[in-house]
Amino acid sequence: xxxxxxxxxxxGPAAMAHLALATTARVASDYSRSLVPTQxxxxxxxxxxxxxxxxxxxxxxxxLAAAIVAERADGVGWDEIADALGIDPDRARExxxxxxxxxxxxxxxxxxxxxxxxxxxxxLTGPPTVRARELDRWATRHREPADLLEGPHPVTxxxxxx
Numbered sequence: 701x702x703x704x705x706x707x708x709x710x711x712g713p714a715a716m717a718h719l720a721l722a723t724t725a726r727v728a729s730d731y732s733r734s735l736v737p738t739q740x741x742x743x744x745x746x747x748x749x750x751x752x753x754x755x756x757x758x759x760x761x762x763x764l765a766a767a768i769v770a771e772r773a774d775g776v777g778w779d780e781i782a783d784a785l786g787i788d789p790d791r792a793r794e795x796x797x798x799x800x801x802x803x804x805x806x807x808x809x810x811x812x813x814x815x816x817x818x819x820x821x822x823x824l825t826g827p828p829t830v831r832a833r834e835l836d837r838w839a840t841r842h843r844e845p846a847d848l849l850e851g852p853h854p855v856t857x858x859x860x861x862x
Contacts, residue, residue: 711828715859716807717773720823721766722835722855728759729842768796769803832856 711719735752771781782792810824817825835855843849851857 711859713807714773716828717770717803718859719828719831720821721770723823723831724762724766726835726838728756728763731759732756765799769800772800832859
């Protein structure tokens with residue numbers, strides 16, 4: 701018997717940006733956790749650990765981009781984002797405005813009447829409620845005692861304002 705409350709009917713632009721951030725952070729978290737059980741190899745790893753660290757850096761860059769998109773979707777100004785980045789606001793805008801604009805374009809295409817999922821970021825394919833529920837399950841599985849997560853639907857509740 702399923703006691704889950706019904707998911708929200710739709711997610712607005714800011715919720716979609718946060719869903720993308722959560723999805724991207726999950727990928728980086730899972731990838732970084734895969735590096736924890738390490739042991740010395742007989743003759744080293746031949747660069748595999750270094751390659752894995754480089755990939756993790758790329759994933760962290762993706763998380764940063766998703767965070768900036770989410771902040772802009774929330775109405776956070778370039779001054780505040782620049783301050784968090786430790787750079788000048790003009791430089792922040794110059795460096796990240798294209799990423800934000802690309803997200804906005806992809807989101808508009810994804811919510812339009814006809815679109816090709818192959819041309820969209822994965823987070824914009826399929827129903828967002830399904831992805832949110834997957835993230836709910838992931839977040840509750842990985843819950844730590846000090847986490848602020850509450851309830852069985854921490855992602856969905858946050859995205860829907862619940």
